[in-house]
Amino acid sequence: MTSPVRLALLGCGTVGSDVVRLLHEQSADLAARIGAPLEIAGIAVRRLGRDRGDLPVDPALFTTDPLGLIKRDDVDIVVEVVGGIEPARSWLVEALRAGKSVVTANKALLAEDGAALHDAAAEGGADLYYEASVAGAIPLLRPLRESLHGDRINRVTGIVNGTTNFILSAMDATGAGFAEALEEATELGYAEADPTADVEGFDAAAKAAILASLAFHTRVTAADVHREGITEVTAADVASAKAMGCTIKLLCIAARGTDAAGRETVSVRVHPAMIPLAHPLASVGDAFNAVFVEAEAAGQLMFYGRGAGGAPTASAVLGDVVAVARNRLAGVHAPSESAYADLSVRPMGEALTRYHISLDVTDRPGVLAAVAGVFARHEVSIATVRQGPAGGGGGGADAELVIVTHVAPDAALAATVRELRGLEIVRSVTSVLRVEGGA
Ligand code: NDP
Ligand code: HSE
Numbered sequence: 487m488t489s490p491v492r493l494a495l496l497g498c499g500t501v502g503s504d505v506v507r508l509l510h511e512q513s514a515d516l517a518a519r520i521g522a523p524l525e526i527a528g529i530a531v532r533r534l535g536r537d538r539g540d541l542p543v544d545p546a547l548f549t550t551d552p553l554g555l556i557k558r559d560d561v562d563i564v565v566e567v568v569g570g571i572e573p574a575r576s577w578l579v580e581a582l583r584a585g586k587s588v589v590t591a592n593k594a595l596l597a598e599d600g601a602a603l604h605d606a607a608a609e610g611g612a613d614l615y616y617e618a619s620v621a622g623a624i625p626l627l628r629p630l631r632e633s634l635h636g637d638r639i640n641r642v643t644g645i646v647n648g649t650t651n652f653i654l655s656a657m658d659a660t661g662a663g664f665a666e667a668l669e670e671a672t673e674l675g676y677a678e679a680d681p682t683a684d685v686e687g688f689d690a691a692a693k694a695a696i697l698a699s700l701a702f703h704t705r706v707t708a709a710d711v712h713r714e715g716i717t718e719v720t721a722a723d724v725a726s727a728k729a730m731g732c733t734i735k736l737l738c739i740a741a742r743g744t745d746a747a748g749r750e751t752v753s754v755r756v757h758p759a760m761i762p763l764a765h766p767l768a769s770v771g772d773a774f775n776a777v778f779v780e781a782e783a784a785g786q787l788m789f790y791g792r793g794a795g796g797a798p799t800a801s802a803v804l805g806d807v808v809a810v811a812r813n814r815l816a817g818v819h820a821p822s823e824s825a826y827a828d829l830s831v832r833p834m835g836e837a838l839t840r841y842h843i844s845l846d847v848t849d850r851p852g853v854l855a856a857v858a859g860v861f862a863r864h865e866v867s868i869a870t871v872r873q874g875p876a877g878g879g880g881g882g883a884d885a886e887l888v889i890v891t892h893v894a895p896d897a898a899l900a901a902t903v904r905e906l907r908g909l910e911i912v913r914s915v916t917s918v919l920r921v922e923g924g925a
Contacts, residue, residue, distance in 0.1 A: 490525040491811040494561040494586075496552050496577060497568035498531050501591055501618070503541055504800035505567065510542040516804070520811045528555040530568075556581045563810050565803060566590040567618075571598050582606035582614065587814065589806040591618035591799055597692035597708040600699065604823035613813055613820045615806035620693040621646050621775040623798030624791040625805070630700040630779075632821070638782040639701040641741040643922065646693040648773035648794045649684035650716050650736040652676045654724075654758070655771040658733050663721045676773050686715035687736065690756045694738035697777070698754045701740055703827035706754055711738075712834035714757035723758075726844055726888070726917045732760040733768050737922060743832060752829045753837040760842055761923040768923075835897030840869070842890050843903060844917040846876050849885035853911050857887060860909070864902040867892040890921060 493509075495502055509516070509524060517523040526543065530552035549555055556564055556577055564581040566588060568574050574595050578588050583606045590596070596603065596619050607614040617627045621644070630639070645651050649671055656667040668685065671677040683689045691711040698706040716736050727734045740754045761768050766788050770776040775793025780786055792798035813819055847853050854871070861868050872888040891899060906912050 488522040488815065490523045491520065491814060492525050492527040492560050492562050493807065494527055494552075494555045494558070494564045494581075495529045496555070496564065496566045496574075498529050498538065498541070498548075499567070500796045501567040501799045501803065502529070503538065504796035505565065505803050506541055506543050508797070508800050508804050512804070516808060519808055521815055522811065524807065524811060527558060527561045530555050552577050553580065556586065557584070561586060562814060563807065564588045565807060566592055567803065568592070569594060571595050575599060575602060578603055579606040582612045583610045585610040585612050587613035587615070587810045589615045589803055589810055591616070591803055593619040593689070593692040593696060594708075597695040600696070600707070601705055604825075608822055611819065613810045614823075615810055615820065616696070617806050618799045618802035620696050621777060621789070621791070622648075622793040622795065623801045624775060624777070624789050624793065625802070626777055626789045627696070627700060629787075629789070630697070631824075634779070634781055634784065635824075637784050639779060640782060641739070641780040642697050642701050642777060643767065643780075644693070644697065644738045644775070644777035645735050645767055645770050646697075646738050646775050646777065646793060647684055647687075647690040647736060648775060648792075649677045649681060650687075650690070651770065651775070652773040653685070654716060654719065654734055654736060657719070657721065657724050658728075661721055661724070664717060664719055685717055687713040687756045690736060690738050694740060694754050694756050697738065698740035698752055699825070701779070702742065702752045702829055703824045704752060704829045704831075705825045706740075706752065706831060710754055710831040712753075712755040712757070712837070716758050719758050720917070722844075723917045723919055726842065727760045727919065729888075730760060730842065730890070732762050732921070734758050734760055734919065735767060735770070737761070737767070739922065741837075742829075743836070743838065745830070745832060745836070750827075750829055751832045753832040753834070755834055755837055757920060759839075759920040759922040761921075765923040835895060835900075837896045838893050839896050839899065840891050840893050840921040841899045841903070842888070842917070842919045842921050843906070843915065845887045845889070845906060845915050846913040847885050847887055848911045848913065850911075853885075854887070856909065856911055857889070857906065860905045861889075861891070861902055864894075864898045864905070866894045866898050866902050886916075
């Protein structure tokens, strides 16, 4: 057998320690698949003295000098599972420019400045793989990056954050409010001590940027993604969704469109939305992830599985390591970044969506006409209206109106809601949610 392919592992936390375990447990199979054994040349961590349990690795391999490790002549591939923007970016740029291929799970860095990594990979003639950065174990980026390259993707809709999916699923199942469901997620170890990146949608927005870049051959960064989290979703919203035969999910949506001048564009957004129970994403519960891809020739594809956790994420990391090691032995490289389409990213106001709006109103002649007039002024077409007893908005309201619109630009829908809030006959707007997936 050929000489070993040697890895520098940067990070040995939740994901890194499972990478070490899997490398140990699967070493014979991995060697057979690659045609050479994989060896760990060194492991960079922050704290040398940290208790790492019974990790099957020589303690002498640990170092607190990642850059020194990367630069070593006996390192062939750099595996980064530290996270964050700096110093990870500097390490990976250094490695790639030196011709050392990189496998990373670092969604934050790829979404913030993927260009720096892709450019360095091109400069150094190295591979850059990052399957684990989106949706953990689910093979998703390789299909977008390779299998679907003969097709034209029109839309990607995903549940890509496990923590928020757990919280929304719990709210749906028990009627709990957001705070109560978050507490449960924290107790069960799904939500981190600081859950901001998850519940405010930053994590999903980073993943949305990566997915959109691959799907539309365009550089999309986290800053291009419209982001709303789930902290404002109420038990009343969940009840409204149920009454419509829907459930609420935090969706990432990346879609092609055209601007006023007829030029092709993309829109990329992350926000909570109602989807019908019949939609394939509606049944994705607990902390699972799923991504629904709509392509011109392939039609609809669904990718489902565990989007987080040490072992599932390490599985994706090792899949990339095997691919990179094979490329290395064959003297070839993976296809480089494909950003030729260079589509412009449309602002959220131009994204096409639908709203579900619940209002508590005064019940007297002309109210429905006045409300309908607001929609008409903003050129928003109403799909359905339901009137019932007041929904508890207070202030002496005596009727509830539940209105679902047809598709319209988000700016027109938002302006409609703003004007409704100002009407004297509207006591309160009790729920506003986007509707996706054909409800
Ligand atoms: P952890 O916080 O569990 O581990 C981080 C590791 O990096 C630790 O081993 C830490 O060292 C080391 N580290 C931190 N700073 C430095 C530094 N300056 N120099 C050297 N080493 C350092 O993170 P995770 O394993 O959870 O996540 C790693 C990456 O994987 C992130 O990019 C994350 O977004 C991504 N990811 C994680 C998933 C998950 O479920 N956890 C899922 C998908 C992606 P020490 O051990 O000494 O503290
Ligand atoms: N915090 C993330 C989640 C981890 O909840 O999905 C995986 O990226």
